[in-house]
Amino acid sequence: MTEERQAKQLVIQAGKALSQAGLIARTWGNVSCRLDGERFAITASGRNYMNLMEEEVILVNMEDMGYEGSVKPSSEKRIHRAVYQLKQAAGFVIHTHQDNASAVSAMGVDVVTFEQEQPLLGKTVLCAEYGLPGTKKLCANTARALERSQGRAVILKHHGALCFGKDYEEAFQAAYQLETACGHYLKTIDRRILCENKSDIKQQGSHVIWNRSQVLLDFAEAFQEMKPYLDDFAQIIGLKTRVLPKNRQAAEAAARRGESVIVKGVGGFCVADTLEDAKAISMIMEKNAMASFAARAAAGKPIKPWECFLMRQNYVKNYAKLAHA
Incomplete structure (x- = not known):
């Protein structure tokens, strides 16, 4: 060789x-x-x-x-x-x-x-x-x-x-x-950052993943929305993820629009064009929740919106196509 x-x-x-x-x-x-x-x-x-x-x-x-x-x-x-x-x-x-x-x-x-x-x-x-x-x-x-x-x-x-x-x-x-x-x-x-049921997911429909990990449940009680603290969140999810009250109808409406959300007392609902992409969103949402708690403990700040916009545009144009090739 x-x-x-x-x-x-x-x-x-x-x-x-x-x-x-x-x-x-x-x-x-x-x-x-x-x-x-x-x-x-x-x-x-x-x-x-x-x-x-x-x-x-x-x-x-x-x-x-x-x-x-x-x-x-x-x-x-x-x-x-x-x-x-x-x-x-x-x-x-x-x-x-x-x-x-x-x-x-x-x-x-x-x-x-x-x-x-x-x-x-x-x-x-x-x-x-x-x-x-x-x-x-x-x-x-x-x-x-x-x-x-x-x-x-x-x-x-x-x-x-x-x-x-x-x-x-x-x-x-x-x-x-x-x-x-x-x-x-x-x-x-912050002991909430590392949870025992990490990546506790369940498929909901053809391209929706329900993430029930404790870190997302804790996040929903501590934050009003999820902002990008990590590059891959900005690239694959975008500028933010909403936190919704425990309301099944609101969560289902978001899913129909193709919007991934976090629901209080329930967890993250991750929606994409394919099941694999929904799983990716679930992984990133969970990791960004960990990063959000860590940042809060040290006064860390999220990535700037204009930088997030550039990363999202570049990902959609280039890397998303490669990932599906």
Whole structure:
């Protein structure tokens, strides 16, 4: 097997393992493997990790970000390059939207300090300043955090996590340690953030998901509407989700309009054109509820409306089509 094929197979293997571990879902996040000092192999934009093929793992030139073929590499390829250029020992990079680290990312803090030191992270993890997904600003902000970081991970505000290691196994362990440590950290802030019946969903009709998780029930009592604290909420759901009183007729009327809502005492009703998209909305709604509680505890603010609008328009135009391809 050639070096290129071996790198692609490792990326595919990592994508499936991360999906099975719940650290990434659907097409969210990206994975790469360093080939040498000039190239790396990275997942393509908008591809499902459980069905990823070799031709959907793209070889990218570090110097000019060039690549061959018609399949586009991940829009976050610059962030991966930054890791390889700044961390010479890094051989594998994982960018995730994992739940606990994403919730922490909404708090607006610059540094997260854990109670116990983590083998691959240390006792603190830096949080990179916010930038819209795929932009040079996000890459520059991430690079500044990487330059100061001593561990194998940084958190990207309102976005997710960036983890790396000398190989696939170490990068995976960094992502796992970060999620576990962030979970313990969130428990000290507000115990409502982590609920035991996470992703407690039930299908209602052909393309409606009822999410009965406790964090959404608690959210409905604490907030009047859900605002975007995370990029993927802005991209896939939009500017807000309404919280309705416990009224079946109002919830059914919203569903007929194709509107996803949260109903007090009932949970989230997630509506989309397909069942898979309704499940995605359910996952994001639940994660954004976690982020909302975390942000409130630290005076974190939601993403600006104009930034949410741009992300939503870009997603509808580009990534939604890729996800359904």
